[in-house]
Amino acid sequence: MSAAFKQVIENIKELSPGERALVAHCLISSLETEQDQGVDEAWGALSEKRLSELESGAVKGVSWQDIKSEVKG
Numbered sequence: 493m494s495a496a497f498k499q500v501i502e503n504i505k506e507l508s509p510g511e512r513a514l515v516a517h518c519l520i521s522s523l524e525t526e527q528d529q530g531v532d533e534a535w536g537a538l539s540e541k542r543l544s545e546l547e548s549g550a551v552k553g554v555s556w557q558d559i560k561s562e563v564k565g
Contacts, residue, residue, distance in 0.1 A: 504512065545551045 500515075504515070507515065542551075546553055
């Protein structure tokens with residue numbers, strides 16, 4: 493193990509939950525490779541389609557409470 497790694501592990505307890513979440517995000521982001529071409533455009537198109545479906549009444553939204561209740565069983 494490197495000295496830097498040991499230092500991070502030793503000091504992690506001193507960080508707030510928000511700071512630890514940011515460290516986790518930075519670590520995960522550092523592992524990501526180049527995005528597939530077109531991913532952002534595909535997500536944009538999908539979100540616009542879903543919004544149109546909601547606005548037109550073709551689909552009905554589900555509340556966060558309903559989702560949590562369903563997951564908990």
